[in-house]
Amino acid sequence: MFTQFFGNYLLNKRLVEPQQLAEALSALKTTRVKLGVLAINAGYMTAAQVEKVHAEQQRIDKRIGEIAVDMGFMTLAQVDELFSSQSGTHLLLGQALVDRGAMTNAEFETALNAYKAENSLTDSDFKENDNAKIHTVIKEFYRFDGASDELMVEYIDLLFKNIVRFIGDDFTPLNCEKITSYEYTNASIQKINGQFSCTSAIDAEDAAYIAFASRYAGEELDAVDEMADASAGEFLNLHNGLFAVNVSNDSGVELVLEPQNVIRNEKQTGLTDTYKIPLAFPFGTVTFILGS
Amino acid sequence: MGIENMTVLICDDSLLARKKLVNFVKSLGVKSVVEAGDGEASISVYKNNLPDVTFMDIVMPKINGVDALKQILEINPDAKVVMASSVGTQANLKEAINAGAYDFLQKPLEEDQVKAIIEKLAK
Structure with missing residues (x-):
């Protein structure tokens, strides 16, 4: 989950362009x-050492791990460890x-280290998806200020897990906005x-709506x-249902869902305590x- | 009875949810599968087909799944109605079982659970 927020961090710091991030996300697999x-x-190794190893690799026909060991930057045990570890x-x-x-x-080294430091994350946090830390990162990222902010964080936390489970992990949360009106396209x-x-609503332009729906439908x-x-x-119904189950199990509060409606090209105004949560x-x- | 002789009713307001479950039930060998897109329609489809098992969503327009279940049981007190909902809270589970549901499945549906129910009722 931290990977998705790391993508947002790169965008916000203007270290990458949205198009570059989208292309990189497409290429993850x-x-x-x-x-x-x-x-x-x-x-x-530092990034500078990696560059030196890459430069050396242009001159001699050896594997990069061997060169790093020859140059004294890493031990053979470290190289073996890196190759056998699962990368996040x-x-x-x-x-x-x-x-x-x-x-x-x-640039990647600097950004990753800064992101880890700002969020008190270790490398294993990225792999293990520590629930308490994810909760904190979501809370800090969205900063909901309504009376139900804790439940909003719970909602988003579960939403992201369900998106990873049913749609894919190749998304980046874009900055959230508190809104008083919103123009739906396909929702x-x-x-x-x-x-x-x-x-709750899910909304997108035609192409993204069809692509999202295709992924969930599996066709x-x-x-x-x-x-x-x-x-x-x-x-949306599945996610809201699972959210209702969690809330019921955690606090005994029963939530009731209404049937979903579809709306198209419709502007709603006078919204209160309403947040726009875009995902790229x-x-x-x-x-x-x-x-609300 | 045998699976191939069963009639199964699938009631869900989601076209996608119905399609997935219809395809899966047919893949088990059930030849007669009927559908309804809301609670109200499920009652008339039930009456017309008297299915051996009904899979019923809860959150639906017009009449919700639990109310539809109650009306179906008035038509046939022995009706086998399996509630299939994303909202598998203890309260919903209790309400459905108290109302006479045969079983309760949490969405997303596990195919093995659907298969086990159909095979059990086919005997």
């Missing part, structure tokens, strides 16, 4: 993390950005009643039609609306 990025992440998605993202020339190894909306009474959809609406709506996928931006 075919990206292999190279030794240089692994070594930087583990703190075994954040490193895949870093590698994909470096591969595309969006960042240098040095599925569901009201939640009870102690945490709110309206290629090609139009904004009843099946696309059913798929987007079913994702390689296929476009999908916006979640959550508010």
Whole structure:
């Protein structure tokens, strides 16, 4: 989960362009993390040392690990350890950005270390997805200021897990906005009643809506039609249902869901305590609306 | 009875949820699968087909799944209605079982659970 917020960090710090990030996210599945990025992440080599090893590799026909050992930057045991370790998605993202020339190894090193320091994260946090830390990162990122802010954080925390589970992990949360009006394009909306009474919605332009719906349906959809609406709506309903189960289990509070509605090209005004929560996928931006 | 002789009713307001469950149930060998898109329609489809098992969503327009279950049980007190909902809270589970549901499945549906129910009722 931290990988998704790391992507946002790179965007906010203007270290990468949205298009570069989208392309890197698209390439995650075919990206292999190279030794240089692994070594930087583990703190075994600096970016400058990695550059020296790469330069040396241009001259001699040896594997990069061997060169790093020959140059005294790493031990053989460290090289073996890096090759046998599972790398987190954040490193895949870093590698994909470096591969595309969006960042240098040095820029990636600086950004990753700064991000880890700002959020008190270790490398294992990226891999293990510590729930308490994810909760803190989400809370800090969104800074909801309403009466139900804790439940809003719970909602988003579960939403991201469900997106990773049912849609994919190749998304970046974009900055959240408190809004008083919103113009829906293609949206599925569901009201939640009870102690945490709110309206939830998923909205996107045609192409992103179809792509999102296709992923959830597990089949290629090609139009904004009843099946696309059913798929987007079913994702929202499933997520809201699982949220209601969690709230019920954790606090005994019962939430009641209303059937979803579809709305298109409609502007709603006079919204209160309502947040626009956009997520950038390689296929476009999908916006979640959550508010009272 | 045998699976191939069963009639199964699938009631869900989501076209996608219905399609997935219809395809899966047919893949088990059930030949007669009927559908309804809301609670109200499920009652008339039930009456017309008297299915051996009904899979019923809870959050639906017009009449919710639990109210539809109660009306179906008035038609046939022995009806086997399995509630299939994303909102598997203890309260919903209790309400459904008290109302006479045969079973309760949490969405997303596990195919093995659907299969086990159909195979059990086919005997």
